[in-house]
Amino acid sequence: xxxxxxxxxxxxxxxxxxxxxxxxxxxxxxxxxxxxxxxxxxxxxxxxxxxxxxxxxxxxxxxxxxxxxxxxxxxxxxxxxxxxxxxxx
Numbered sequence: 489x490x491x492x493x494x495x496x497x498x499x500x501x502x503x504x505x506x507x508x509x510x511x512x513x514x515x516x517x518x519x520x521x522x523x524x525x526x527x528x529x530x531x532x533x534x535x536x537x538x539x540x541x542x543x544x545x546x547x548x549x550x551x552x553x554x555x556x557x558x559x560x561x562x563x564x565x566x567x568x569x570x571x572x573x574x575x576x577x
Contacts, residue, residue, distance in 0.1 A: 540547050563570050
């Protein structure tokens with residue numbers, strides 16, 4: 489039993505174990521920051537939509553199809569291989 493506690497204590501304090509922990513914690517912090525950035529940017533986009541609707545209530549009906557056409561053109565022109573539904577076949 490004492491041998492097991494000594495070996496497990498060494499595993500907890502080993503540099504290799506801490507490198508892996510630091511790697512995963514860094515990844516978790518980065519994912520959290522990116523998710524926060526997406527949430528903040530979506531709030532700004534929502535604010536801009538409300539301003540656009542105040543200017544013209546029909547503007548989203550024009551801009552949404554134009555935006556879809558722009559995304560479709562960009563996908564075909566510059567991002568080959570990104571077409572499809574996203575569901576693996």
